[in-house]
Every structure is written in C-alpha cells, then in structure tokens.
Amino acid sequence: MSLITRNSIELDLGHLHVWSATAVKDNRQLNELSELLAADEVERANKYVFEKDRWIYVTAKFLLRSILGNYLNINPKEIAFEYSEFGKPSYLKNIEVDFNVSHSGNRIIIGFAKQQTIGVDIEKIKQDFDPLDLAKIFFSEEEINALSQAKESEMFQAFYRCWTRKESFIKAVGEGLSYPLDSFAVTMDNDHRARFLKIDNNQDSKKDWQLSSFVPADGYIAAITTNGNPNKIEFFDANEILFGEIDG
Ligand SMILES: CC(C)(COP(=O)(O)OP(=O)(O)OC[C@H]1O[C@@H](n2cnc3c(N)ncnc32)[C@H](O)[C@@H]1OP(=O)(O)O)[C@@H](O)C(=O)NCCC(=O)NCCS
Known part of the structure; x- marks a missing residue:
C-alpha cells in the first residue's frame, strides 16, 4: 500500500477523474x-455480516x-464527512470538489469533479432474472419500450446500461429513490451514445446534465x-494505491 504523494495528481476545472479498484481481501x-x-x-465496517x-466498504x-x-x-484522516438527509456524503469544508462512490461485486469506482455535482454507478452484470420484468418496476415508459425492442443477445447489456445511467443521475441529485424514476429517461445503446432523453418531463432540463458510460472491467x-x-474524463487505476507504487 502506498499513499498518493501530496499534489501528485491535480483535479482541473472541467475534468472528471474516475478511479477504479478491486476490493482488498487480505485481513x-x-x-x-x-x-x-x-x-x-x-464501527460500520465491523457491523457487516x-x-x-x-x-469493499473499507477499501x-x-x-x-x-x-x-x-x-x-x-x-486524509482529518476529513470529516457530512451526510445529507438521504445519506449522500460530502466534505462541506471544501465544496469545490464533489465526489461519489459506487461498489458492486468486488469492484469500486469513485468519481471526482471540481465545481460540478457528480454521481457514479457501477454494477456487476448478472443474468439470473428477467430484465423486462425489472424494467417494468424501475424504468420509464420510453425505456421499457426501448428495452423490449433490444435483441435477445443484447438484453442484459441494454438493461444494465440503462440502470447504471439512471442510478448515476439519482446519485448526482442525491435524493435517493424519493426522486421518481419514471420522470426521466436515458438511452441504453452503446457508450458513445449515452445521453438523457428527458428529465422531469421537461426537454430543456436535460441540457443541464451530462451522461457518460463505460466498461470499468470485464x-x-x-x-x-x-x-x-x-470537457475531459480521465481514468485512474486505484489498485496502484492499494497494491503498488504510484508515481509522484
Ligand atoms: C445509496 C443509493 C443512492 C445507491 O445505492 P447502491 O446502488 O446500492 O450503492 P452504490 O454502491 O452505487 O453507492 C453507495 C455509495 O453511494 C453514496 N451514497 C449514499 N447515499 C447516497 C445518496 N443519497 N446519493 C448519492 N450517493 C449516496 C455512499 O458513498 C455509498 O457508499 P457506502 O455505502 O460505502 O458509504 C441508494 O440509497 C438508492 O437509492 N438506491 C436505489 C437503487 C435503485 O433501485 N435504483 C434504480 C435504478 S433504475
């Protein structure tokens, strides 16, 4: 394990940094x-059954x-996180930098942005359910229609693209599931075409938000x-912090 050298990586205005890692398993x-x-x-870490x-939590x-x-x-030890009424953590002593964490399976991603609100979501792809059944509970009408037209072989990819895109928006807004999931819609085709179709049933609101999509690991x-x-998204491998040296 090596801590990042102070000032070794700068977060510039207009840049998003996305760090990706695998959870440490060694006690x-x-x-x-x-x-x-x-x-x-x-205390919270010790409560996990x-x-x-x-x-994953500790890592x-x-x-x-x-x-x-x-x-x-x-x-890093002196950072005192504060939590909104919906549980979104922030560091209010420095509101310049926003961040958001997501974990699934044994992978973690953490997004950082300067003077921009950020939400991230990662999901491990499972194939043990009916995507359309779940879509009918969580997706908007446009999304259910789009998913029902997806090729059989692309059904799960399309479902997870839609799910993570929606969830990253929910997490950027920070209100959890109190934000109605059917009031906004996203695309579910490939990463280059990730975008909002509508937000709050208002065509103009979608201009305020930007969506990106990527494959962090197989x-x-x-x-x-x-x-x-x-204007730029940069990806970093956080395993270098956990398991190796990072260049200063
Ligand atoms: C926290 C929440 C926003 C996301 O939960 P999740 O997908 O299980 O978890 P993720 O791994 O993506 O994110 C968890 C992290 O988000 C952060 N977080 C917690 N509450 C948050 C909130 N209200 N907004 C944004 N981020 C939040 C925390 O850092 C948390 O990490 P921690 O548990 O290690 O402290 C959850 O409250 C929620 O509302 N989930 C909705 C799930 C759903 O049905 N989505 C439908 C998508 S179509």
Whole structure:
C-alpha cells in the first residue's frame, strides 16, 4: 500500500477523474487500511455480516479519503464527512470538489469533479432474472419500450446500461429513490451514445446534465452523471494505491 504523494495528481476545472479498484481481501492489509478511517466508519465496517461487504466498504473509504486528501492537500484522516438527509456524503469544508462512490461485486469506482455535482454507478452484470420484468418496476415508459425492442443477445447489456445511467443521475441529485424514476429517461445503446432523453418531463432540463458510460472491467458496466459539461474524463487505476507504487 502506498499513499498518493501530496499534489501528485491535480483535479482541473472541467475534468472528471474516475478511479477504479478491486476490493482488498487480505485481513492484515484491511486492518492497515482501516487505520485511515474515522471511528464511525470502523464501527460500520465491523457491523457487516458478510466479509465481502466489509472488504469493499473499507477499501472504498480508504481510497476516498486518500484521493480526496491528495486533491485538497490535507491529511486524509482529518476529513470529516457530512451526510445529507438521504445519506449522500460530502466534505462541506471544501465544496469545490464533489465526489461519489459506487461498489458492486468486488469492484469500486469513485468519481471526482471540481465545481460540478457528480454521481457514479457501477454494477456487476448478472443474468439470473428477467430484465423486462425489472424494467417494468424501475424504468420509464420510453425505456421499457426501448428495452423490449433490444435483441435477445443484447438484453442484459441494454438493461444494465440503462440502470447504471439512471442510478448515476439519482446519485448526482442525491435524493435517493424519493426522486421518481419514471420522470426521466436515458438511452441504453452503446457508450458513445449515452445521453438523457428527458428529465422531469421537461426537454430543456436535460441540457443541464451530462451522461457518460463505460466498461470499468470485464463483466461490469458503469455510468457517470455531472451537472454541466465536462470537457475531459480521465481514468485512474486505484489498485496502484492499494497494491503498488504510484508515481509522484
Ligand atoms: C445509496 C443509493 C443512492 C445507491 O445505492 P447502491 O446502488 O446500492 O450503492 P452504490 O454502491 O452505487 O453507492 C453507495 C455509495 O453511494 C453514496 N451514497 C449514499 N447515499 C447516497 C445518496 N443519497 N446519493 C448519492 N450517493 C449516496 C455512499 O458513498 C455509498 O457508499 P457506502 O455505502 O460505502 O458509504 C441508494 O440509497 C438508492 O437509492 N438506491 C436505489 C437503487 C435503485 O433501485 N435504483 C434504480 C435504478 S433504475
């Protein structure tokens, strides 16, 4: 494990940084990572019944603190997160940099943006359910229609593209499921064509938000929503922080 050298990576205005990692599974290393966590985070980590949930939680919190500490040039241990009424964490002492965490399977992504609100979502692709049945519960009418027209072989990809895109928007807004899922619609075709079709049933609102979509690892799909238009998205491998050296 190596902490990022101070100031080694700069987050510029208009750039999004997306860090991706695999959860640490080794309990000795996990204890080392936990040393950076706040007391309430360690308490929460210890409450997880399944080991894999603890691994992913601790790894994600360690990385969030390390990377945010680097951007803000502060000691990661001193960061005191605050939580909105819907649970969205932020660091109110520095509202310049927004961040959002997502985990699924054994993968983590963390998105960072300067002076922009950000939401991210990653999902491990499972194929043990009927995508249309689930779409009827969570998707808007436009999305259900689009999914029902997808080729059989592309059904799950299309479903997960739509799900992660919607979820990244919900997470950017920060209101959880109190935000009606049928009041906005996204595309579900390939990453280059990720975009909002409508937001709040208003064609104009969609101009305020930008959607991106990518494959962070085999078997996973992810999406990012920001308000405003990022001019560059940069991807970083956070495993270098956990398992190797990172260049200063
Ligand atoms: C937290 C929430 C917003 C996302 O949950 P999730 O998809 O299970 O989890 P993710 O791994 O993507 O994100 C979890 C992280 O998001 C952050 N988070 C928590 N509440 C949040 C909120 N209201 N808004 C944004 N981010 C939030 C936290 O950092 C959390 O990490 P932690 O649990 O390790 O502390 C959840 O409350 C929710 O509303 N889920 C909706 C699921 C759903 O039905 N989606 C339909 C999509 S079509």
